[in-house]
Amino acid sequence: MFGAFVYKPPSDPLSVVHRDTDLLLVNKPSGLLSVPGKAAEHSDCLEARVKSIFPQALLVHRLDMDTSGLMIFAMNKQAQRHLGLQFERRHVEKSYMAIVQGIVGADQGKVDLPLIVDWPNRPLQKVCFETGKTALTKWQVVERSTSTTRLRLFPHTGRSHQLRVHMREIGHPILGDRFYSTDDARSFPDRLMLHSETLSLYHPNGGARVNFECPSPF
DSSP states (O other): OOOOOOOOOOOOOOOEEEOOOEEEEEEOOOTSSSSSSEEEEEOOOOOHHHHHTTTTEEEEEOOOOOEEEEEESSHHHHHHHHHHHHHHHOOOOOEEEEEEEEEOSSSSEEEOOOEEEEEEGGTOOOETTTTTTTOOOEEEEEEOSSSSSEEEEESSSOOOHHHHHHHHHHHTBBBBBBTTTTHHHHHSSSOOOEEEEEEEEEETTTTTTEEEOOOOOO
């Protein structure tokens, strides 16, 4: 179904968005794994690069290899537990910037379709109303061009490949998506046009609501 995968991670230096005694936010480049893969040649990843500079940093969540943008690490065990509970209880709010194929007619909307792994075609995910887990994405149009639409996406759940599958399901696959887009949308850009742009959460030290932003590079 797909060509042989060759891992060629970008060599961009680590981009730190924010750092304090509890939190570390970095801008993950597209094409870099969040965590190491099983094969030795897939050992280079954001987690390893972060730990080479901040050995105490602890993983909290992940982004798809092809997705860029904000990823948060905890700087101690207590902060990691605090952040983990926020993700579990959906207290963390995120938004993504995406460019999708075609002209989206409405100005905003939502996609509420349950997802589950497509076992024969892993790591692909699929919509399944019988066994899928609840997945909800809200979206807003930012800009329309002659053949594409820029969207801001708000995932209310964190299922694997959620944004990518949901956009495909409404007929507007994300440009550069090697898994879910049409041939035209897949070959158009040189990367997946999906970027984790904002993240809002309760700070582990004191509980104040804090907001972080990493503007889209496209």
